[in-house]
Each structure stands twice: as structure tokens, then as C-alpha cells.
Amino acid sequence: xxxxxxxxxxxxxxxxxxxxxxxxxxxxxxxxxxxxxxxxxxxxxxxxxxxxxxxxxxxxxxxxxxxxxxxxxxxxxxxxxxxxxxxxxxxxxxxxxxxxxxxxxxxxxxxxxxxxxxxxxxxxxxxxxxx
Amino acid sequence: xxxxxxxxxxxxxxxxxxxxxxxxxxxxxxxxxxxxxxxxxxxxxxxxxxxxxxxxxxxxxxxxxxxxxxxxxxxxxxxxxxxxxxxxxxxxxxxxxxxxxxxxxxxxxxxxxxxxxxxxxxxxxxxxxxxxxxxxxxxxxxxxxxxxxxxxxxxxxxxxxxxxxxxxxxxxxxxxxx
Numbered sequence: 269x270x271x272x273x274x275x276x277x278x279x280x281x282x283x284x285x286x287x288x289x290x291x292x293x294x295x296x297x298x299x300x301x302x303x304x305x306x307x308x309x310x311x312x313x314x315x316x317x318x319x320x321x322x323x324x325x326x327x328x329x330x331x332x333x334x335x336x337x338x339x340x341x342x343x344x345x346x347x348x349x350x351x352x353x354x355x356x357x358x359x360x361x362x363x364x365x366x367x368x369x370x371x372x373x374x375x376x377x378x379x380x381x382x383x384x385x386x387x388x389x390x391x392x393x394x395x396x397x398x399x
Numbered sequence: 400x401x402x403x404x405x406x407x408x409x410x411x412x413x414x415x416x417x418x419x420x421x422x423x424x425x426x427x428x429x430x431x432x433x434x435x436x437x438x439x440x441x442x443x444x445x446x447x448x449x450x451x452x453x454x455x456x457x458x459x460x461x462x463x464x465x466x467x468x469x470x471x472x473x474x475x476x477x478x479x480x481x482x483x484x485x486x487x488x489x490x491x492x493x494x495x496x497x498x499x500x501x502x503x504x505x506x507x508x509x510x511x512x513x514x515x516x517x518x519x520x521x522x523x524x525x526x527x528x529x530x531x532x533x534x535x536x537x538x539x540x541x542x543x544x545x546x547x548x549x550x551x552x553x554x555x556x557x558x559x560x561x562x563x564x565x566x567x568x569x570x571x572x573x574x575x576x577x
Contacts, residue, residue, distance in 0.1 A: 272574040278555040281567050306472045309406050324562035334560040337525055
């Protein structure tokens with residue numbers, strides 16, 4: 269791979285962004301937050317973060333989704349954790365999220381609006397989570 | 400315990416962000432058979448007493464999680480450095496900032512792999528806060544030498560919370576490592 273310059277990077281971004289520029293701040297209603305504390309990093313949250321970024325980019329959802337990272341969410345025992353906040357769905361924290369599960373969160377939770385079984389650790393309340 | 404040197408770096412950079420730093424300087428230098436890393440920030444700093452205690456895995460400031468009794472970021476690093484026969488130093492001044500330096504011998508069997516440095520640096524630029532991160536990199540055996548800052552990258556691609564911007568910024572950083 270040849271070294272890219274900042275100018276090349278800027279141009280590439282302009283080309284791929286196209287008319288999406290104006291949407292950069294408006295209308296992004298879906299928030300994905302990845303836990304990136306010591307516990308998350310040790311459990312491989314970087315792979316989950318990368319997988320989410322990749323899938324959102326692949327499915328061209330980047331005009332709707334904001335991806336953030338935070339420190340420990342307090343669920344160290346089920347790291348890596350990913351929180352999804354979006355209209356029409358309960359705010360949900362998924363745990364034990366590897367790269368494959370991360371991709372599924374984007375495809376199922378965000379796109380199809382269906383929650384993933386077996387990875388919900390908080391919100392909605394524990395009593396409505398299927399065992 | 401973290402797998403790669405990059406994971407330690409990401410963990411420790413987060414400390415700087417959480418210490419309210421507006422400027423963080425990271426350098427990763429491979430030279431003369433040693434991998435040396437340094438993380439300097441102008442965050443809130445620590446007094447001598449706190450500085451001595453951060454080496455203890457059972458110490459944390461208790462700000463983020465009230466009842467938590469562990470703080471493993473720095474202890475993990477110190478353990479890894481000790482295992483591999485490396486060196487480390489930590490200095491800090493309240494109100495001025497903190498400097499953490501550590502090194503690993505490149506050929507020790509217990510030296511962790513470098514890991515995904517490009518991805519780590521980008522991720523370290525993704526925290527929600529208005530800070531500057533300057534990354535300088537030298538790898539003599541591979542003939543690499545470059546410097547890149549968070550503000551330069553953001554000026555080129557926009558906010559990293561956008562997956563398209565993130566992907567391109569990552570491609571850019573990976574190309575610097577090639």
C-alpha cells in the first residue's frame with residue numbers, strides 16, 4: 269500500500285461523501301456506544317467496534333448512525349458491551365459481543381428492528397429477557 | 400490482561416482523556432532492538448500519594464464507579480513490562496499533567512505483539528471530548544517515520560462518529576504503517 273497524503277484523504281472523503289455532507293449532523297437518530305474500558309479492551313471490544321463501523325459503512329447507514337465509545341459500563345463480566353439507542357426500539361445493552369455478534373446487531377437490531385437473543389444484559393429489564 | 404502493546408496504549412490514552420487533557424502526545428518508536436512508547440498529557444495530574452497508589456491493582460479513584468475497588472490499566476502494563484524485562488516510568492504533577500513511558504525489548508519471548516497500531520490510534524482519537532492527540536511514530540528497521548494529529552485527520556474527513564469517515568481515516572493510518 270502506498271502512503272496516502274492528507275490531501276488524497278480529503279479528496280477521497282469528498283468523493284465518497286457526495287451529497288451526504290449536509291446530513292452529517294442532522295437526522296442521525298441511531299446511537300451505538302461501545303464500552304472501551306480496561307475490561308472491554310481486554311475482552312476484545314476493538315474487534316466489535318471495528319465490525320460495527322465496517323457493517324454500518326457497508327450497509328451505507330452512516331448518515332443515520334453515530335458510533336461512539338465510552339469507558340466501562342459496569343458490566344465487566346460480559347464484555348465486550350455495546351449499547352444501542354434508537355427510535356422505535358428499547359435502549360439495549362448487549363454483552364459478550366464478538367465481531368460476528370456486532371455485525372448481527374447492525375443487521376438485525378438496527379436494520380430489521382429485532383432484538384438479539386442471548387446477548388441482552390440490561391434494558392429492557394431482566395424479567396422480560398427470554399432465558 | 401491485554402493481548403497487544405496497542406491495547407495497553409488505548410487503555411492508557413483513555414486515562415489521559417478522562418483526566419481532562421486538551422493535549423495528548425503519543426509516541427511509538429522501534430529502534431535499536433527496543434520498542435519505546437510514551438504518553439504525555441496536560442490533564443489534571445496526580446499528587447505523589449496517588450501516583451504511588453496507581454501501581455496497586457486494588458486502587459481506583461472511585462469517581463466513575465462508586466463501589467469499585469480495582470483499577471487495572473496501569474498495573475496490567477507494569478506486569479507486562481516486568482515479565483518481558485522492559486522498563487517503565489511514571490511522573491505527574493497536579494494541574495500540569497502526566498508522563499508515562501515504557502519500553503519492551505523487541506526480542507523477548509514475553510514481549511506482547513504490537514497489535515493493530517493504526518486502528519488503536521484512530522480509536523484513541525474517537526473519544527467524546529475536544530482534545531488534541533499528536534501521534535509520532537518511528538520504526539527504524541522498517542524505515543517508517545511520520546507524525547499525525549487528531550485535528551489534521553478530522554479536518555480531512557470530518558467527525559469519526561461517521562462510519563464512512565472512520566473507514567477512510569483508518570485506511571489512511573494503515574497506509575502510513577506500510
